Amino acid sequence: MGVQATNLVLALLVVAFISFRGAESRKARLLDSFEYSAINCRAHTASLTDFGGVGDGTTSNTKAFKDAIDHLSQFASDGGSQLFVPAGKWLTGSFSLTSHFTLYLHKDAVLLASQDMQEWPVMKPLPSYGRGRDAAAGRYSSLIFGTNLTDVIITGNNGTIDGQGAFWWQNFHKGKLKYTRPYLIEIMFSNSIQISNLTLLNSPSWNVHPVYSSDILVQGITIIAPITSPNTDGINPDSCTNTKIEDCYIVSGDDCVAVKSGWDEYGIAFGMPTKQLVIRRLTCISPYSATIALGSEMSGGIEDVRAEDITAIHTESGIRIKTAVGRGGYVKDIYVKRMTMHTMKWVFWMTGNYGSHADKNYDPNALPVIQGINYRDMVADNVTMAARLEGIAGDPFKEICISNVTIGMAPKAKKVPMDLHRYRGDDERGNSTTMWHATGPRA
Incomplete structure (x- = not known):
């Protein structure tokens, strides 16, 4: 009876908002037109061992990676190059990639992130954020980093990148970090990027972060982190255009996919949205966060998103929109279908009072558009x-x-699983909000 009642209310919502159906079909045609080329062949190749790499798990290979990529960069205009990482455990700090380049990991290759903080350069905060996420100062460069690149592939026969994040999580919880923790992979101001067929473990923070970039494919990635690890988001497309995320398995301490575009006044000023995004065929587990989150840093705008064929297991929420007074920007033209969820706290969650701000200079009149x-x-x-x-x-x-949504309630579910109403209140910073709780008639 509870499921039937919930379905009835959901059907009524369709009648109330039936005018959106035209936009739905229009966006679907646009997003289905995306095409991605196959992995490129490179004219030049080298092995990390050619540059003194040692895969014993204890010798630092940061210099070997830098020397290899510096050497291979000369072939960018001559058919491109590939760096092969053989079987072994390759300890390394942060290193940067070059254009027309493939980084390829053998199936038994493991990149181990160094715990020597001297091997992690400090960078300025992202301009659309204005500050680091963990601390107001800068941020540590990601393990694999690149900027102003074109035609870059990071792939392998399911080779592994292990961020050894416990070191960073402990220091974060103790308040000992002066800068924001590094990500595993970050590519910025770049185009034609492919990240595929890898296993990513224990990232210090976010796992995959394409930012200010276009024409991106993230495919066949396995991401695993402890479910209590802080901010270990899976894949975070940020102010990116034409991105496809598909066939990934994610277990995370935070949102499995978090779509972003800048924070408060900084994101509004930078003004670069995330748009034309396809997410499909994912399996996600995150008991304390969302399968797919839109925001909360969405001040540059998020639009034209299609997600389909998603499975969520023991995850806090299915789709969550996170925003607040001061964000500005918009989340619009979002189309999600064929999602299967098992053991959820909420199926749908929209938050207009998220409340986390970059600083006190945000504009209280900057209201987001959710449509x-x-x-x-x-x-x-x-x-x-x-x-x-x-x-x-x-x-x-x-x-x-x-x-067309069917929801089976848990034996100890809320007694009112679908009841739409509003009330006024203040968020944690004193901003007046209107609250809508959708639960349902009594079972």
Whole structure:
């Protein structure tokens, strides 16, 4: 009876917001037109051992990686190059890539992130963030980094990159870090990027972070981190255009996929949205976060997102939109279908009072636009609450369509699994908000 009642209310939401159906089909045609070329062949190749690399798990290979890539960079205009990492355990600090380049890991190759902080250069904060995420100062360069590149492939026969994150998590919890923790892979201001067929373990923070870039394919990636590890987001496309994420398995201490575009006044000023994003065929586990999160740093805008054929297991929420007063920007034209969820706290969650700000200089009049949100063809079981929708006073979230959704409630679920109402309140910083809680008629 509870499931039937929940389905009835979801059907009524479709009637209320049926005008969005036209936008749904229009965006689907646009996003289906994406094409990606196969992995490139390179005219020149070398092995890390050619540059003094030692795969014993204790010798630093930071210089070997830098020397190898510096040498191979001369072939960018002559058919490109490939660096092969053989079987072994290759300890290394941060290193940067070059254009028209492939980094290829043997199936038994393991890159081990160094715990010597001298091997992690410090960079300025991202301009669309204005500060580091962990600390106001700069940030440590990612383990594998690149900027202003074109035609870069990071791949392997399921080789492994191990961030050895426990060292960083402990220092983060103790407040000992002056700068934001490094990511495993970050590519910025670049185009034609492929990251595929790898296993990523224990990242210090985010795993894969393409930012200010275009034409990106993330495919066949396995990401694993302890479910209690801090901020170990899986894949975070950030102010990127034309990105495809597919066929990945993610176990994370934070959002499995987090779509971003800058933070408060800095993201508004930078003004680079994430758009034309396809996410499909993922399996995700994250008991304390979302399968797919849109925001909270969305001040440059997020639009034209299609997600389909997603499986979530023991995850806090299915799709979560995170925003707040001061964010500005927008989340619009979002289309999610064929999602299967097992053991969830919430299936749908929209948060208008997320409350985390870069600093105190954000504009309280910068209100986000949430519009054109379409969820359909979903099944969930063992759910605590069907939905939690929290809006912003004077800033309604519009054109929300939820259709053909079946939700089975957990034995100890909330007694009211789908009940749409609003009330006024203040968030943690005193901003007036309007709260919408979608749960449902009593079972």
